[in-house]
Amino acid sequence: MRYAIGECIDGHYQVEGVLGQGGFGETYRALNTSTGQTVVLKVPQVAIMGDLSTYNRYRREIEIGQCLDHPGLQRLLPDARVDFMVLEYVDGESLRSYLRAHAPLPVDQVLTIARQLAETLQYVHDQGVIHRDLKPENILITRDGCVKLADFGIALRLASRRLTFNHLSNAVGTPDYMAPEQVRGERGDQRTDVYALGVVLYELLTGRVPYPADDVLEAMTRKVQTEPPLVRRTRPDVPPQLEAVVYRALRRRPGQRYATMAELGHDLGHLDAVTIPAYQPDIPPPRPVGDLPPWRTSVPLFLILFGALAALGVLAQLAHGGAPH
Numbered sequence: 663m664r665y666a667i668g669e670c671i672d673g674h675y676q677v678e679g680v681l682g683q684g685g686f687g688e689t690y691r692a693l694n695t696s697t698g699q700t701v702v703l704k705v706p707q708v709a710i711m712g713d714l715s716t717y718n719r720y721r722r723e724i725e726i727g728q729c730l731d732h733p734g735l736q737r738l739l740p741d742a743r744v745d746f747m748v749l750e751y752v753d754g755e756s757l758r759s760y761l762r763a764h765a766p767l768p769v770d771q772v773l774t775i776a777r778q779l780a781e782t783l784q785y786v787h788d789q790g791v792i793h794r795d796l797k798p799e800n801i802l803i804t805r806d807g808c809v810k811l812a813d814f815g816i817a818l819r820l821a822s823r824r825l826t827f828n829h830l831s832n833a834v835g836t837p838d839y840m841a842p843e844q845v846r847g848e849r850g851d852q853r854t855d856v857y858a859l860g861v862v863l864y865e866l867l868t869g870r871v872p873y874p875a876d877d878v879l880e881a882m883t884r885k886v887q888t889e890p891p892l893v894r895r896t897r898p899d900v901p902p903q904l905e906a907v908v909y910r911a912l913r914r915r916p917g918q919r920y921a922t923m924a925e926l927g928h929d930l931g932h933l934d935a936v937t938i939p940a941y942q943p944d945i946p947p948p949r950p951v952g953d954l955p956p957w958r959t960s961v962p963l964f965l966i967l968f969g970a971l972a973a974l975g976v977l978a979q980l981a982h983g984g985a986p987h
Contacts, residue, residue, distance in 0.1 A: 664683075664688055665677045665688075665690060665705070667679060667680075670695075671690075671692065671703060671705075671746065672746075674694060674695045674696045675692040675693070675694060675695070675701070675703055675748075676692055676693045676695055677690050677691075677692050677703075678690070678691045678692055678693055678700070679691045681702065686706055686707065686710065686716075686815070687704065687705050687706035687707045687710075688704075688705050689702055689703065689704050689705070690702070690703045690705065691751060699751075700751040701739060701748050701749065701750070701751050702736075702748070702749040702750070702751050703746050703747070703748060703749075704746060704747040704748075704749060705745070705746040706720055706745075706746070708745075719815065719816065720815075722817070722818070722819075723747070723814050723815050723817065724738065724747060726791055726814045726817050726819065727747070727814060729789060729791075730785075730786065730789060730791065730814075732782055732785045732786075733808075733810075734778055734779070734781060734782030734785070734808075734809060734810055734811055735782060735786075735810060735811050735812075736749055736750050736752055736802060736810050736811070736812040736813075737749065737750040738750075749812075752802045752804060752810055752812075753804060753805055754802055754803050754804040754805050754810075755802070755803060756798060756799055756800075756801065756802055756803075757775075757798035757799075757801040757802070757803055757809075757862075758797075758798035758799045758801075760798075760803055761798055761865070761866070761869070765865070765866070765869040766866065766867055766868055766869040766897060767866045767867070769867070769899075769900060769901065769904065771866075772863065772866045772867055772904075773904075773930055774807070775801075775803075775809050775866065776859065776862075776863050776866070776930050777927055777930050777931060778808070778809040779796075779801065779809060779811065779859055779862070780859065780923045780924075780926050780927030780930060781923075781927055782809070782810075782811050783796070783811070783852075783855055783859065783923045784922065784923035784924045784927065786811075786855075787852045787855070787922070787923060790819050790820045790821050791814070791817055791818070791819055791820070792817060792818055792820060792850060792851060792852060792854060792855055793811070793814065793817050793855050793858075794816050794817055794818065794835055794844070794850060794854060794855070794858075795813065795815065795816050795817070795835055795836060795839070795858075796811070796839060796855055796858035796859055796862060797836050797838070797839045797858065797861075797862065798862065798865065799813075799836075800812050800813040801862070816835065818849070820851065837878050837881060837882055838861065838871040838873070838874075838881070839858045839861045839862070839871075840858075840882070840885075841853070841854045841857035841858065841916070842857075842885050842886045842914045842915075843916060845882045845885060845886055846886065851916070852921075852922060852923065853916040853919045853920070853921065854916075855923065856911050856919050856920050856922075856923065856926055857911060857912060857916075857919060859911060859923070859926065860890075860908055860910075860911025860912040860919075861912065863907075863908045863911065864890075864893060864908055864912065867893050867896075867897050867900055867904075867908070868893060868896040868897050870896070872885075872890050872891050872912060873885050873891075885914065886914065887914075888914070889913070889914060889941075890908075890909060890912035890913070890914075892905060892909065892941060893905040893908050893909075901933060902938050903933040903934065903936040903938060904930075904933055904936075905938075906936050906937065906938045906939060907926070907929045907930060907933070907936060909939070909941065910929075910939075911926060
C-alpha cells in the first residue's frame with residue numbers, strides 16, 4: 663500500500679513526502695502531529711512480508727535498531743511496530759547524491775568522512791552487530807558535515823544462529839560493495855564491513871568503485887580472484903600512505919585486512935606512520951587460449967544463481983531501496 667501526501671498513518675503521522683521506493687517497500691517523510699517532530703516512516707510491502715525470511719529480517723532490523731544508540735547512526739525511534747518503522751529524520755542527503763555532484767572528493771574531506779564511519783562502525787561491532795551493506799546509499803551527510811549510517815536491513819548479530827542458504831540471508835548485499843567472502847556465500851564478520859568501507863574510500867577518492875563492470879558476474883569474479891586496483895593509478899595526488907590504507911582494507915583475504923575498524927580508523931588518523939607495502943598487480947590469472955571464460959570454470963555455483971535471481975528481479979524484492987533520510 664502506498665500513501666499519498668497529506669494522508670495520516672496510524673492517526674498521527676501525516677505524510678509530507680516520499681523519500682524512496684524499492685522492492686522492499688517505501689519510505690516517507692512524515693510529521694508526528696502529536697509531538698511536532700519530523701520523522702521517517704519505513705513501510706514494508708504487505709505482500710512480501712508474508713514471506714517468513716523477509717518478515718524475520720524486518721523484525722531483526724527492529725531488534726538491532728533498538729539496541730544501538732550512537733550519534734553516527736540514524737536512530738530507530740521507539741514507535742516501531744509490525745507494519746512500519748519510525749526513524750530519525752536526518753536533514754541532509756545521501757552520500758550517493760552528494761557524490762553525483764562532487765566526486766571525486768578532496769583528500770581531507772575523504773578522511774573526515776571515513777574517520778567518522780570507522781568510529782561509528784567500531785561502535786556497531788562492539789555491540790556484536792555487522793552491517794553488511796555499507797554503501798553511499800546507506801550513508802547520510804547532514805548540512806553541517808556530520809555522517810550518519812543508516813539501513814540495518816541485512817545486518818546480523820554475530821551471536822545469532824547461522825541462517826540457512828535457503829533464505830539467501832548470508833549472500834544478500836550490493837555486488838559492488840560485497841566482500842569476496844560474501845560473494846562466496848559466507849557469513850562474514852567485522853572485516854566484511856572493513857572491506858566495504860575500503861570500497862567506499864576508493865569511490866570517494868576516484869569517483870568509481872574498484873571493479874567497475876557492466877557484467878555483475880565479471881566484476882565479482884575479479885573481486886574473488888585478484889588483488890584490488892591501486893588508487894594512485896586513477897588519482898596520482900592521493901598520498902601513498904592513504905593508498906596503502908585503502909589497499910589493506912580491500913585485500914581479498916580477510917586475514918590480510920584490518921582486523922577491526924579501530925585499527926583502520928587509527929591509520930586514517932595517523933597516515934605518517936603507515937607503512938607502504940610492496941603492491942601486487944591487480945590482473946586476472948592467465949587463461950589458456952580456447953579455454954572457457956573464467957566465470958564458467960572458477961565462479962562458485964552461488965554466483966550463477968545470484969546472477970539468475972538478479973535477472974528475475976528477485977534481489978530487488980529482497981533488498982531495500984535507497985536509504986531513508
